Amino acid sequence: xxxxxxxxxxxxxxxxxxxxxxxxxxxxxxxxxxxxxxxxxxxxxxxxxxxxxxxxxxxxxxxxxxxxxxxxxxxxxxxxxxxxxxxxxxxxxxxxxxxxxxxxxxxxxxxxxxxxxxxxxxxxxxxxxxxxxxxxxxxxxxxxxxxxxxxxxxxxxxxxxxxxxxxxxxxxxxxxxxxxxxxxxxxxxxxxxxxxxxxxxxxxxxxxxxxxxxxxxxxxxxxxxxxxxxxxxxxxxxxxxxxxxxxxxxxxxxxxxxxxxxxxxxxxxxxxxxxxxxxxxxxxxxxxxxxxxxxxxxxxxxxxxxxxxxxxxxxxxxxxxxxxxxxxxxxxxxxxxxxxxxxxxxxxxxxxxxxxxxxxxxxxxxxxxxxxxxxxxxxxxxxxxxxxxxxxxxxxxxxxxxxxxxxxxxxxxxxxxxxxxxxxxxxxxxxxxxxxxxxxxxxxxxxxxxxxxxxxxxxxxxxxxxxxxxxxxxxxxxxxxxxxxxxxxxxxxxxxxxxxxxxxxxxxxxxxxxxxxxxxxxxxxxxxxxxxxxxxxxxxxxxxxxxxxxxxxxxxxxxxxxxxxxxxxxxxxxxxxxxxxxxxxxxxxxxxxxxxxxxxxxxxxxxxxxxxxxx
Numbered sequence: 001x002x003x004x005x006x007x008x009x010x011x012x013x014x015x016x017x018x019x020x021x022x023x024x025x026x027x028x029x030x031x032x033x034x035x036x037x038x039x040x041x042x043x044x045x046x047x048x049x050x051x052x053x054x055x056x057x058x059x060x061x062x063x064x065x066x067x068x069x070x071x072x073x074x075x076x077x078x079x080x081x082x083x084x085x086x087x088x089x090x091x092x093x094x095x096x097x098x099x100x101x102x103x104x105x106x107x108x109x110x111x112x113x114x115x116x117x118x119x120x121x122x123x124x125x126x127x128x129x130x131x132x133x134x135x136x137x138x139x140x141x142x143x144x145x146x147x148x149x150x151x152x153x154x155x156x157x158x159x160x161x162x163x164x165x166x167x168x169x170x171x172x173x174x175x176x177x178x179x180x181x182x183x184x185x186x187x188x189x190x191x192x193x194x195x196x197x198x199x200x201x202x203x204x205x206x207x208x209x210x211x212x213x214x215x216x217x218x219x220x221x222x223x224x225x226x227x228x229x230x231x232x233x234x235x236x237x238x239x240x241x242x243x244x245x246x247x248x249x250x251x252x253x254x255x256x257x258x259x260x261x262x263x264x265x266x267x268x269x270x271x272x273x274x275x276x277x278x279x280x281x282x283x284x285x286x287x288x289x290x291x292x293x294x295x296x297x298x299x300x301x302x303x304x305x306x307x308x309x310x311x312x313x314x315x316x317x318x319x320x321x322x323x324x325x326x327x328x329x330x331x332x333x334x335x336x337x338x339x340x341x342x343x344x345x346x347x348x349x350x351x352x353x354x355x356x357x358x359x360x361x362x363x364x365x366x367x368x369x370x371x372x373x374x375x376x377x378x379x380x381x382x383x384x385x386x387x388x389x390x391x392x393x394x395x396x397x398x399x400x401x402x403x404x405x406x407x408x409x410x411x412x413x414x415x416x417x418x419x420x421x422x423x424x425x426x427x428x429x430x431x432x433x434x435x436x437x438x439x440x441x442x443x444x445x446x447x448x449x450x451x452x453x454x455x456x457x458x459x460x461x462x463x464x465x466x467x468x469x470x471x472x473x474x475x476x477x478x479x480x481x482x483x484x485x486x487x488x489x490x491x492x493x494x495x496x497x498x499x500x501x502x503x504x505x506x507x508x509x510x511x512x513x514x515x516x517x518x519x520x521x522x523x524x525x526x527x528x529x530x531x532x533x534x535x536x537x538x539x540x541x542x543x544x545x546x547x548x549x550x551x552x553x554x555x556x557x558x559x560x561x562x563x564x565x566x567x568x569x570x571x572x573x574x575x576x577x578x579x580x581x582x583x584x585x586x587x588x589x590x591x592x593x594x595x596x597x598x599x600x601x602x603x604x605x606x607x608x609x610x611x612x613x614x615x
Contacts, residue, residue, distance in 0.1 A: 001469045001472065001473060001524065001527075001528070002473040002476070002477075003472060003473060003476045003521070003524050005521040005522070005524040005525040005528065006055070006525065008521050009049045009053075009056065009518065009521050009522075009525070010067065010068070010071045011491045012045060012491055012492070012514065012517070012518060012521075013045075013046060013049070013071040013072055014071050014072075014491065015489070015490060015491035015492045015509075016042070016045045016046060016492070016514075017046075017071075017072055017074050017075060018074070018488055018490075019488050019489055019492060019509055020042060021074050021075060026088045026091065028042065028095075030042065030508050030509045030510055030511045031506055031508040031509060031510045031511075032109055032110055032510065032512065033108070033109030034108075034109065035106065035107065035108030035109045035110055036096045036104060036105055036106055036107075036108065036132045036135075036136070037107065037108075037110055037129075037131050037132050037135050037512070038109070038110065038511050038512060039092055039095070039096075039511075040092070040132075040135040040136060040138075040139045041135060041511040041512055041514070041515035042511040042515075043088070043089065043092060043139060044135070044138065044139055044142070044515050044518065045511065045514055045515055045518050046072075046085070047085075047139065047142040047143070047146065048138075048142065048515070048518050048519065048522050049518065049521075049522055049525070050142075050146070051142040051145055051146055051307070052307070052522050052526070053522060053525045053526070053529075055068065056068055057149075058072075058078075058081055058082050058085065058146070059082060059146050059149040059150040059153070060149065060150075060153060061078040061079045061081070061082060061153065062078075062153075062154075064078040064081075069081065082146075082150050083160065085146070086147070086150070086160070086163055086164055086167055087163070089143050089167055089171075090163065090166070090167045090170070092139075093143075093167065093170035093171060093174060094170070096174075097170065097173075097174075098277070100277055100278075101173075101274075101275065101277060102177070102276065102277025102278065103136070103173060103174040103177040103178070103276070103277075104126075105128040105129065105132035105133055105136065105177070105178065105181055106125060106126045106127060106128060106129070106132065107125065107127060107128075107129040107131065107132065107437075107439070108125050108126075109125070110129075110131070110439065110512075111124060111125055111127070111426075111429075111437045111438075111439070112423075112437065112438045112439075112440060113434065113435045113436075113437060113438065118434065118435055120434055120435075120437055121432065121433050121434040123432040123433060123434075124429060124430075124432055124433070124434050124437055127258055127283065127429060127432070127437075128181055128258050128259055128280060129257060129258045129426075129439075130181070130182070130185050130255050130256070130257055130258060130292040130295060130296055131292065131295055131439075132178075132181075133178040133179075133181035133182045133185065133296070133299070134178075134182070134292075134295040134296055134298065134299035135295075135299070136174050136175070136177070136178035137175060137178045137179065137182070137299040137300070137302055137303065138298075138299055138302050139171075139174075140171040140172070140174050140175035140178065141175065141302050141303070141307075141308060141313055143167065143168070143171040144168055144171050144172060144175070144311075144313045145307060145308075145311050145313055147164050147165075147167055147168040147171070148168070148311055148313070149311075150164060151164045151165070151168075172315070172318075173275045173276065175318065176268075176272060176275065176276055176317065176318055176321070177276045177277075178299075179303075179318060179321040179322070179325060180236075180266045180268070180276060180279060180321065181259060182255070182296055182299070182300070182325055183235060183236030183237070183266055183321065183324055183325060183328075184236050184237050184259045184260065184263040184264075184265075184266065184279065184282060185237065185255050185256050185257075185258060185259050185260060185263070185282075185284065185292075185296070186233070186236060186237050186238035186253075186254075186255055186256075186260075186296075186328050187237060187238060187253065187254060187255065187256045187260055187285075187286050187287055187288045188230060188233075188238050188240045188243075188251055188252075188253045189251060189252050189253075189286060189287040189288060189358075190240065190242040190243060190246070190249045190250070190251040191249060191250060191251070191358070192246075192248075192249055192250070193212070193213070193216045193248065193249075193250060196358075196360070197250075197252075197358035197359070198216070198250050198358075199212075200356060200357070200358045200359075200360060201219075201250055201252070201339075201358050202215050202216050202219070202250075203356070204339075204349050204352070204355070204356055205219055205339060205342040205343065205349045207342075207343050207346070207347045207348070207349060207352060208343060208344070208346070208347075216250065218342075219250065219339075219342060220247075220248070220250070222338050222342060223335065223338055223339075225334070226253075226331055226334045226335050226338065227243055227251075229327070229330075229331055230243060230253070230331060231244065232327060233324075233327065233328065233331075234324075235264075235266055235267070235324050236263065236264065236266055236324065237259075237260045237263035237264070237282070237286070238253070238328065239264075252287070252288050252335070252358060253288060253328075253331060253332050253335050254288025254289070254290070254292075254293030254296075254332050254335075254336070255288055255289065255292045255293045255295075255296040255332075256284040256285055256286065256287060256288060256289060256292065257284050257285070257289050257292050257424070257426045257427075257429075257439065258282065258283065258284035258426070258428075258429075259280065259281075259282030259283070259284060260282045260284045260285070260286045261282050261283055261284065261285070261286060261428060261431075262282065262286075263282040265279045266279065266321075268317065269317055272317050283428045283429065283431040283432070284426070284427070284428045284429070285426075285427035285428045287359075287427075288332075289424060290357065290366055290369040290370065290373075291369060291424060291439075291441055293332060293336075293369075293373065294369050294372045294373060296329075297329055297332060297333065297372075297373065297376060300322075300325045300326065300328075300329045301329070303318075303322045303325060303326070304322060304326060332373070333373060333376045333377050334377060336370060336373035336374060336377065337373065337374045337376070337377025337378065338377075340370050340371075340373070340374040340377075341374060341387070348390065350367065350370055350371060350374060350391070350394060351390070351393075351394055353367050353394070353397060353398070353401070354366060354367050355367040355369075355370050363417070363422055364398055364401055364402055364414060364417060364444075365417055365422045365441070365444055367394065367398060368395075368398055368444065368447060368448060368451070371391050371394055371395060371398075371451060372447070372451055374391060375388070375391060375451065375454060375455055375458070378391075378458070385459055385460055385461045385464055388455050388458055388459055388464075389459070389461075389464045389467075391455060392452070392455050392459075392464070392467065392468045392471070395448060395451060395452050395455070395468075395471060396467075396471055398448060399448060399471060399474065399475060401414055402414050402417050402418070402444055402445070402448070403415065403499075403500075404444075404445055404448060404474070404475055404478045405471070405474045405475070405478070408499065408500055408501070410501070415500045415502075415503070417442070417444040418442060418444060418445060418496045418499075418500060418503070419442065419496040419497070419500055419503035419504055420440060420442065420504065421440045421441050421442030421443075421444075422440070422441050422442070422444075423438045423439070423440050424438060424439045424440075424441065425437075425438055426438065426439055442494070442496075442513065443512070443513060443516045445475060445478055445479055445482070446479060446493075446513060446516035446517045446519070446520055447516060448475050449472050449475040449476055449479065449517075449520040450516070450519055450520035450523055452468050452469075452471045452472040452475060453468075453469075453472050453520060453523040453524050453527060454523060455468050456468035456469050456472065456527065457523075457526070457527050457530070459533075460533060461533075462533045462535045465533060472520075472524070476520075478499070479493070479517060481498050481499055482494050482495050482496055482498050482499060483495065483498075484506070484509060486507065489507070489508065489509050492509035492510075492514050493509065493510055493513040493514045493517055494506070494509075494510045494513040494514070531588060531589075532589065532591075534587070534588060534589075534590060535590060535591075538590040538591055538594065539586060539587065539590040541590070541594065542582070542586045542590040542591075542593040542594045542597065543586060545593075545594060545597040545598065545601065546579065546582055546583060546586060546593070546597050548601070549575075549579055549582075549597045549600045549601050549604065550579055552601070552604045552608075553572075553575055553576065553579060553600070553604060556572065556575075556604060556607060557572075559611070561607070563576060568607070571603050571606075571607065574600075574603065575600045575603050575604060578596040578597065578599055578600040579596075579597065579600050581593075581596050582594075582596040582597045582600070
């Protein structure tokens with residue numbers, strides 16, 4: 001893999017501090033202004049590596065590496081850096097808490113009005129959105145984990161300990177609020193086979209051009225277990241009796257863009273309810289959006305990750321909410337994996353690019369999102385290498401179509417995936433006045449790299465993994481060309497005009513895009529902390545070499561040679577060490593074993609040749 005995540009992450013850390021820290025003050029906002037999402041993404045550019053990659057940890061100053069501390073040198077030395085982070089994080093949580101103490105999850109400056117003319121109203125900009133819920137889960141967990149470890153650091157001043165505990169309490173409240181928001185944003189949309197939505201869904205999965213009625217019945221059978229489990233959704237939105245009352249209906253499940261209209265209030269313990277505050281009335285369409293579904297799924301995974309469990313980051317009430325969210329995560333993952341790979345296997349719906357949604361919209365970006373959910377399904381049930389490779393082939397084709405691994409041509413329609421991005425209409429957002437809001441997403445290239453790396457981590461076949469890592473390298477080459485080049489913004493993203501003629505030129509960094517790149521690099525770093533895959537053919541070859549070398553070594557001993565201080569004795573000692581090390585590594589690192597045994601065989605052959613000369 002050509003990507004060097006350690007160095008690139010250090011470069012991003014330096015650039016983030018250079019762009020955000022001026023006159024000993026943290027400057028919020030980037031290209032799209034300051035809001036609860038962008039500001040969290042700005043912080044996560046630092047916190048994701050610091051809390052997910054051990055060598056980047058900042059919460060134990062005494063063991064912080066020199067190069068790690070130097071990357072953040074403007075903030076101070078290794079002891080000052082975590083203090084600054086505590087105070088900047090405190091500022092964030094205070095900024096997005098109202099006067100009554102309720103955490104705020106508004107989209108703010110990320111919202112745009114549909115059509116020409118007019119700006120979103122103040123009420124519209126204050127609407128809660130799933131993107132904020134999701135990023136808040138990730139940021140809050142990272143903050144709580146950071147605080148827990150840092151608080152135990154020796155020589156902590158009493159005043160700082162109080163600050164850390166206050167920060168942890170605010171992050172805890174925001175985490176609970178975000179979980180409640182996700183529970184109230186879940187959606188199950190039902191429709192008949194004869195409806196426009198039903199016809200679109202059947203057309204998508206009907207790759208063999210069979211009778212639509214037969215396909216609909218087969219789809220219902222494939223989803224039977226998921227459908228039955230939807231009856232266990234008992235709190236928040238997504239509760240439905242329609243599938244029980246009308247068993248011939250089809251459906252989709254996932255997350256809407258915000259709290260769905262008429263979503264019930266989540267019952268909480270009194271003390272927790274007072275902290276979270278009044279749960280607002282929902283306005284979002286009761287239908288899933290692929291983009292927000294993928295965001296929610298990624299965030300929910302953080303709630304039951306190994307780090308969350310080991311550090312015991314969730315309190316009792318949050319654990320209850322997590323179980324409810326995990327049920328939705330499981331049902332959504334199973335639903336989309338079944339739909340994406342429906343049929344007899346000759347051609348998956350996922351491979352029919354571009355993906356078409358049930359509201360008649362189609363784009364390569366939706367295909368990329370569906371691959372994300374399908375991979376989660378395969379990861380959970382340990383999908384075969386052949387299945388994962390098929391999804392890898394889809395990613396490779398998407399990279400070509402989106403001009404990531406191919407040069408763009410004049411007037412190419414797929415350039416819109418990168419600039420200005422895909423626009424999502426947020427149905428129901430005009431309830432409070434104003435035009436319907438739109439949400440622009442331009443993360444295609446960064447998401448493509450991250451998903452390629454995720455599949456590579458799941459593959460057990462060396463050659464197939466190499467192909468996916470090669471694709472990730474190509475996507476990184478594309479992303480590297482899109483970095484900003486200003487004195488203050490160098491090593492940050494995104495400048496699509498560097499590659500695509502006619503794309504908008506930017507001066508300020510996009511924390512939205514930069515944070516997505518950081519996610520991909522963190523995934524790459526985690527991959528590099530794992531042991532390399534074992535090639536069975538190479539393992540067999542290594543064992544054969546070992547058998548020959550060990551036999552020749554024993555023959556040498558039989559001829560009277562013995563390990564010792566003489567030149568011959570030292571060679572025998574070296575041979576024995578190499579063979580013992582090779583035998584220990586043959587099952588985990590066969591390539592290294594081959595190198596060690598080859599050296600032993602060379603020395604043994606030199607001894608045999610010398611004996612022939614002197615005989």
